[in-house]
Amino acid sequence: MPRYENIYEYETVLAGKGLAVGVVMSRFNQDIGEGLLAACTGELKRLGVAEGDIEIAAVPGALEIPLVLQTMAQSRRFDALVALGAVIRGDTYHFEVVSNDACRAVMEVQLETGVPVANGILTCENDDQALARMQQKGSDCAQAAVEVANLLRAVREKSA
Numbered sequence: 001m002p003r004y005e006n007i008y009e010y011e012t013v014l015a016g017k018g019l020a021v022g023v024v025m026s027r028f029n030q031d032i033g034e035g036l037l038a039a040c041t042g043e044l045k046r047l048g049v050a051e052g053d054i055e056i057a058a059v060p061g062a063l064e065i066p067l068v069l070q071t072m073a074q075s076r077r078f079d080a081l082v083a084l085g086a087v088i089r090g091d092t093y094h095f096e097v098v099s100n101d102a103c104r105a106v107m108e109v110q111l112e113t114g115v116p117v118a119n120g121i122l123t124c125e126n127d128d129q130a131l132a133r134m135q136q137k138g139s140d141c142a143q144a145a146v147e148v149a150n151l152l153r154a155v156r157e158k159s160a
Contacts, residue, residue, distance in 0.1 A: 013150035016049035022072040026085030028061040036084040039138025066105030073113035080145035086122040116148035
């Protein structure tokens, strides 16, 4: 039932059938990356994305994720993308550099290409925080990717 009588509201659609999704995962903090990936791909499949419509690329670290996302987005083969990784705070300023620049660049990819990117790069104080969040975040990213891909398709169809 619509919230407003005379205002069009787009539906939330979590149906992944027919969507192509690219996933870029950092191998740095690999156990956490693999946990994020397992949760993400499991949820994508549960939402109806066919295994053959999911592509995974692994990169050395979080700073390499945006370039691969950009290349995937520019290929126009994907309806949505997902960035997965973990940046764990250490004793130096490197944590802030990697966290800030990787996340900023992920946002730029989606804004410049029009392909939605679900950002699942965890930024945590320690391994325990990352391990506690990886399952939920991986699943959340799959849902966000499917939802926004469907929303953009609906907006484009309504505009046509």
